[in-house]
Amino acid sequence: MNFLRFISAGLGAAALVASAHAAGGALHPHEPEGGWAFEGPLGELDMESVQRGYQVYREVCSSCHSMRLMSYRNLGEPGGPFYDPEYPNANDNPLVKSFAAMDTVTDPIPDEFGDPVTRPARPSDPFRSPFKNEQQARAANGGAYPPDLSVITKARHGGASYVYSLISGYPSRDATEVRVDGTNVETIIDVSQVESLAHGDDHYEGELIQPTGQYYNPYMAGDTTPQWRGDPRHAPPGGFLAMAPQLMDGRVTYLDGTEATVEQMSIDIANFLQWAGEPKQSQRKSLGLAAMIYLFILAILLWFSFHRIWRNVDH
Numbered sequence: 001m002n003f004l005r006f007i008s009a010g011l012g013a014a015a016l017v018a019s020a021h022a023a024g025g026a027l028h029p030h031e032p033e034g035g036w037a038f039e040g041p042l043g044e045l046d047m048e049s050v051q052r053g054y055q056v057y058r059e060v061c062s063s064c065h066s067m068r069l070m071s072y073r074n075l076g077e078p079g080g081p082f083y084d085p086e087y088p089n090a091n092d093n094p095l096v097k098s099f100a101a102m103d104t105v106t107d108p109i110p111d112e113f114g115d116p117v118t119r120p121a122r123p124s125d126p127f128r129s130p131f132k133n134e135q136q137a138r139a140a141n142g143g144a145y146p147p148d149l150s151v152i153t154k155a156r157h158g159g160a161s162y163v164y165s166l167i168s169g170y171p172s173r174d175a176t177e178v179r180v181d182g183t184n185v186e187t188i189i190d191v192s193q194v195e196s197l198a199h200g201d202d203h204y205e206g207e208l209i210q211p212t213g214q215y216y217n218p219y220m221a222g223d224t225t226p227q228w229r230g231d232p233r234h235a236p237p238g239g240f241l242a243m244a245p246q247l248m249d250g251r252v253t254y255l256d257g258t259e260a261t262v263e264q265m266s267i268d269i270a271n272f273l274q275w276a277g278e279p280k281q282s283q284r285k286s287l288g289l290a291a292m293i294y295l296f297i298l299a300i301l302l303w304f305s306f307h308r309i310w311r312n313v314d315h
């Protein structure tokens with residue numbers, strides 16, 4: 001009897017968990033097809049991808065998102081995407097200098113009248129911020145705050161996979177329809193056409209109404225049930241956010257000639273943000289490996305010296 005009760009309690013709990021999953025929740029972020037090169041104890045960031053990711057950040061994301069913890073010189077430091085052993089001091093790296101000089105910043109020191117001075121950035125400056133403060137950022141983004149991206153891969157579950165999935169996971173244009181009925185304008189997502197939700201069946205048969213200024217993304221945390229016209233048990237996963245889809249094929253023209261597909265740009269920006277979240281990752285890993293080898297050799301030496309020292313002692 002007790003055993004039966006135990007089993008049924010277990011089944012009940014499992015059903016609860018399953019139903020909690022069915023209502024709300026977001027799709028689990030996933031890696032790109034080839035996985036991430038930086039994963040594992042010996043993994044190294046794909047630096048060419050990080051370089052391209054910086055271009056995506058500059059040309060797309062930086063018009064809304066700051067990266068206050070990064071300075072231009074970080075790009076040219078060991079472990080950085082534009083590190084050049086010829087310029088051990090990143091402040092001398094011409095590439096880094098030119099990236100900095102393309103941005104205009106406000107000098108922390110005002111002029112003799114106390115007025116702010118603007119000038120081209122130097123390698124030692126922090127990345128230029130698109131807005132003066134949070135209020136200005138919100139005012140420009142319909143009340144939503146574009147979070148600082150310096151450590152976003154540490155701040156979100158799934159890290160780089162989350163950034164990649166979110167940025168590339170918006171419904172395509174084909175799945176989005178704007179319906180005008182008199183003065184009433186509705187943006188509707190045909191969820192059965194959202195690629196990342198492809199089930200091979202009509203699981204998500206129905207329409208999702210996008211609130212004004214909000215965009216559906218299956219990887220965003222949230223709840224779609226209030227906006228769902230369809231079987232309420234099959235409301236699609238994900239939520240709405242105030243960031244419109246940012247990437248379309250060819251959005252940037254890569255300096256290295258790589259074809260700028262949405263997939264490619266999403267991988268590159270995720271790699272760049274992964275680097276930014278932990279700029280010393282490659283040094284940490286190589287130091288870790290050296291320490292492990294050292295400890296291993298030390299352990300062998302200790303083992304032999306132990307036997308040598310206690311050689312003549314009965315035990």
Ligand code: HEC
Pocket residue numbers: 056057060061062063064065141144145146147152156163166167240241242243244246247269
């Ligand atoms: C036009 C302005 C704009 C641009 C350009 C932009 N974003 Fe955003 N982003 C936003 C806003 C606004 C939010 C906050 C959305 C919200 O909270 O509803 C946001 C949120 C985010 C988030 C956080 C989502 C979460 O989990 O809360 C990430 C990650 C992000 N953006 C990455 C990027 C990347 C990468 C790029 C460049 C490819 C980019 N954004 C370009 C405006 C922008």
